[in-house]
Amino acid sequence: MNFTVLTLFPKLVDSFFEHGMISRGIEKNLITGHCINIRDFSCDRHNTVDDRPYGGGSGMVMKPEPLQAAILAAKKKAPESLVVLMTPQGNRFNQEKAFELAWRNKGLIFVCGRYEGIDERIATTLVDEEISIGDYVMTGGELASMVIIDSIARLIPGVLGSSESAKSDSFIDDRLEYAQYTRPEEFEGLKVPEVLLSGNHEKIRLWRKESSLKRTFLKRVDLLHKSRLNAEEKKIFKRWSQELETFVRE
Ligand code: ADE
Secondary structure (H helix, E strand, O other): OEEEEEEOOHHHHHHHHOOHHHHHHHHOOOOEEEEEEHHHHOOOOOOOOEEOOOOOOOOOEEOHHHHHHHHHHHHHHOOOEEEEEEEEEEEEOOHHHHHHHHHHOOEEEEEEOOOOOEOHHHHHHOOOEEEEOOOOOOOOOHHHHHHHHHHHHOOOOOOOOOOOOOOOOOOHHHOOOOOOOOOOOEEOOEEOOHHHHOOOHHHHHHHHHHHHHHHHHHHOHHHHHHOOOOHHHHHHHHHHHHHHHHHHHO
8 A cells, every 4th residue: 555645744744654553564565655745846936835815815725736746746656546635624534434445545645735725626626535534623634644544554464563453443343442451460459350361262252342342332332323232242231231220229
């Protein structure tokens, strides 16, 4: 998978490509990460990339010509890539969207706007999809593009090391991940649940299932409304409701 980020702040994104899982994925040739400086495609000697909005109003708008040239240069290098505009007006990014983008595309070109946004004619002619990472406005799309690259890269087979795994992640099957513990066995008087030390794989699996359900119920009940409970989960809920009943009767 090729990631290309079109930005006015390439250093910001380059340092992201140089660290952690992303840099290991690049070293292993499983992904590539490049930045293109939109300013390199400006058309005048002042390197202008923005201008005042037609119709008046505050702020500046990113000019179409440098953006067009930068997008075309990126597409020339990675022709099969999807062009994604980072904007708070876009489709909402979530784990499902991460899977979709990871499986459907050979490459992604992220257009990161600054100022009041980009000229609409670029959005309507050269952009394949607009994506938002949430209902809040940032000063540019760079952080959003890094959020998306990070969550997609870790889904690509081999990018996460063998000791890491995307299999038990939160949001897979609309459930939050179970609670995790590591050494020491006792920390500030708090003990690791016995079952996790037992070596009994089936008991550990059941404990984790229950932990995952409990967390989802307490923290994100909306996820449980989205998908049906399976037989094992129903059994767990029935047991809980019987236990709760005893409190009500007392
Ligand atoms: N650019 C500014 N705010 C953004 C957001 N919430 N999502 C994506 N890109 C953005």
